[in-house]
Structures are given as structure tokens and as C-alpha cells.
Amino acid sequence: MPEASADIVRLDGAEKHFGAVRALSGVDFHVGAGECVGLVGHNGAGKSTLMHMVAGTLMPDSGRIAVRGGIEDHYSVPRALELGIRCVFQELSLCPNLSVAENTRINHASLSGFGWRRKAADLITAKLDEIFPGHSISAADIAGDLSIGRRQMVEVARAFTVTQDPLDLVILDEPTSSLDAHTAGQLLAFVRRFVASGKSCILISHLLGEVLGNADRIVVMRDGKVVASDAAKAFDRDRLVTAMGGVEARQKAAAETASRPAPGPLRVRARPARQDDGKELVAHAGEIIGL
Known part of the structure; x- marks a missing residue:
């Protein structure tokens, strides 16, 4: 211990x-x-x-x-x-009217400036690929259009995404x-x-x-x-x-x-x-x- x-x-x-x-x-x-x-x-x-x-x-x-x-x-x-310290609560917190990439930006303030959408999309896609190979989720997908299971996958991947912020x-x-x-x-x-x-x-x-x-x-x-x-x-x-x-x-x-x-x-x-x-x-x- x-x-x-x-x-x-x-x-x-x-x-x-x-x-x-x-x-x-x-x-x-x-x-x-x-x-x-x-x-x-x-x-x-x-x-x-x-x-x-x-x-x-x-x-x-x-x-x-x-x-x-x-x-x-x-x-x-x-x-x-x-x-x-990050948390994935049981109650899902994705904004349903935003894309997967835009939801990623909400949790990571370092994703700012010109081209932040592309950076966010690349990061969340890479983490989804790492955790859930074969997931078929696009960073452009609107969160509210995803099934509950896929939303949970995005929540998890977002929490583990590595940026300039510590983890x-x-x-x-x-x-x-x-x-x-x-x-x-x-x-x-x-x-x-x-x-x-x-x-x-x-x-x-x-x-x-x-x-x-x-x-x-x-x-x-x-x-x-x-x-x-x-x-x-x-x-x-x-x-x-x-x-x-x-x-x-x-x-x-x-x-x-x-x-x-x-x-x-x-x-x-x-x-x-x-x-x-x-x-x-x-x-x-x-x-x-x-x-």
C-alpha cells in the first residue's frame, strides 16, 4: 500500500x-x-x-x-x-446540442486559440481509439444524437484526454x-x-x-x-x-x-x-x- x-x-x-x-x-x-x-x-x-x-x-x-x-x-x-483530479459522474454531463469535439473543449481550457476545434477533435478521437477500438464515434457527432452508451464512452474518453492540463x-x-x-x-x-x-x-x-x-x-x-x-x-x-x-x-x-x-x-x-x-x-x- x-x-x-x-x-x-x-x-x-x-x-x-x-x-x-x-x-x-x-x-x-x-x-x-x-x-x-x-x-x-x-x-x-x-x-x-x-x-x-x-x-x-x-x-x-x-x-x-x-x-x-x-x-x-x-x-x-x-x-x-x-x-x-477529474471525475466521470454517473449522471452524464455532455451538452446535447454540442458536438463531441466541442464538449471536449468545455473540460479542457488549454484547447483555445486558432484551430481549437481541430485540436479537440484530434485529441478526443485519439483517446476514443485508445480506449474503445472500433467505436465508430465521430468528433463531429452531436452528443444528443448518440446513444446513452456512446455518450458514456465520450464522457470517459474526455476525462482521460491528455492536454497541457495535469492528469x-x-x-x-x-x-x-x-x-x-x-x-x-x-x-x-x-x-x-x-x-x-x-x-x-x-x-x-x-x-x-x-x-x-x-x-x-x-x-x-x-x-x-x-x-x-x-x-x-x-x-x-x-x-x-x-x-x-x-x-x-x-x-x-x-x-x-x-x-x-x-x-x-x-x-x-x-x-x-x-x-x-x-x-x-x-x-x-x-x-x-x-x-
């Missing part, structure tokens, strides 16, 4: 509240140079809030953020980009959610090459096999806290599910249900008005009924 001095980004004691909801509760998190960190947890575990902090879109209510050992008191998206860490939030298996495989193979070159990634995915097969280290979140952090090889699917709360929650719910007296059936009268045979739907507590 990388030493603290080699960390690209580090959060210590990060807290975040949204009204009465505590989204993060004293979270410690770091990403080392040349490391792919897998981040897993159920919906509402705090993953997105944590990643928004790393990307600069949210500041912690308390705690601190450091990039390469330097404390960031006024962290922001422009500052994160300046420091080489050290890319956050990938469910990057394969709209990709077919072949294209997802191309992306994950590229991520491994990217990390092998000394760069870093944060991989967020509900596909546990995807995380187990590509991360160097895995961090598990539950209820706004980090509940497990270890080398990926120390985890298997069962340990991940248990840490996320899947097994524990089911066992706890089963124990609570067993300790309560069984209630009577809930009768739902849902028969057609013309049906006179007295038949009705009966649902018992704890049942799942298919219609």
Missing part, C-alpha cells in the same frame, strides 16, 4: 450533513499514486458524497482535504482540475452502467494500463466482480462511514456483501420478525366488480406476491 507521502488525495475526519441527514460521519479516505481504489456500498452509503468532495463539488462541514500532502482550505472543481486521478462512478460487456471490458483493460503507468483511479460500481477484478484496494462504506478497507485480494464476494450490510441486515430483520407475534393476514379486496365467487387476494406479513 502506498505511503501517506505518496497519496494523491487524502480526506481525514470528513463530515457532511444535509439538514438532519448525516451523509458522512468522520470518514478517512486516501488514494495512493499508481493505485486503483474500488469503492462499494449500498445506495445511500455515502459513496457519491465522498466522491463529490474529492472532485471539489462539495466541501466537508468538518475534517480536511489534502492533495499531495498540501491542505486544501478552499478546494473547488477548478482547483481539483488544476491539481489533475493524476480519475474518478469513475458506475462507468460501465450503460456499456455492453465487450465495451466495458475495453474500458477496464484501459484502466489497468492507466494505473500501471503510475496514475490513479477510483472505481465505484455495484458490480462486485468488476471491483474485485480491477481494484488494488477496496473501501466499503455503510451509513456514511468506512466500515472496511483492505487489499482487493483480501476480499471475496461474500466478505464484501457482509461488510456492506447485506447479510447482517437480513439476519437482524429475520431475528426481529421471529421475535414478534405473527399478525393476522391483510385482506386486500381487489376482485373485479362483476366477480361474485368471493375470491380475493390475501397477503400475509413477510410475503412477496407475484401478480
